[in-house]
Amino acid sequence: MSITSSRESARRWFVVVAFAIAMAWVESAVVYYLRTHIDRIVPYQADPLPVVGGLAPVELVRELATLIMLFAVGWLAGTAWRARFGYMAIAFGVWDIFYYVFLKLMCDWPKSLADWDILFLIPLPWWGPVWAPVSIAVLMILWGTLTSQFERPGPVQLSNVGVWILNATGIALALYVFMADAMRVSHGGLEALRKLLPVTFNWPLFILALLLMSAPIIWRTRELLWNFIPSRAPQSPSPRPPCEP
16 A cells, blocks of 8 residues: 555544544434433433333434444545445444443443443344443444555455354344343333343353454454565566577
């Protein structure tokens, strides 16, 4: 990668991060207003999702709109599909971490990374301690930075399909851990989902999910380190000696 392209990639990285931090403040402010309105600054309490007017459908659309905005800035920042997905991951990870940072500044919550939070509502409520989404966000920032800031020449190769299968498996496991309690009570309808308060978090399964989700980061780091080994650099063929008469 040339110095010019490196500088341009770094500039794009900082713009995406700045956008994600600003989005995090907006998200935190909206959640702060909403939780103040329904008297639920601390989400883990009795009746955590009360029915208040028509807020529920509005909140679902707002969450979807937030994801669209984060993915859109990543798509606009990148010039190739790898970089676009990398910037998307960076935007999402930075937004998620600073969301909790700003909530802490606004209302002194969470008290610790072990506090339970309602992470998402689509398709079922996601529950987990704050450290769980933050750890995933760190992985997204690492992978997104490695992907967007270091150019990978040549056509797309499928040699790392297994890596992405591991990653997809980890994502599926993490989603299961977040929604396991909601799935267990879903037969009781909306009322049961609104009143759900999980008691335990399956951290062994979630740690396994994190390890599986780390596979693309490990693979990409290995690729970059491998390219710095001189003996592994592509060798140009030596010229043939001239034919003797």
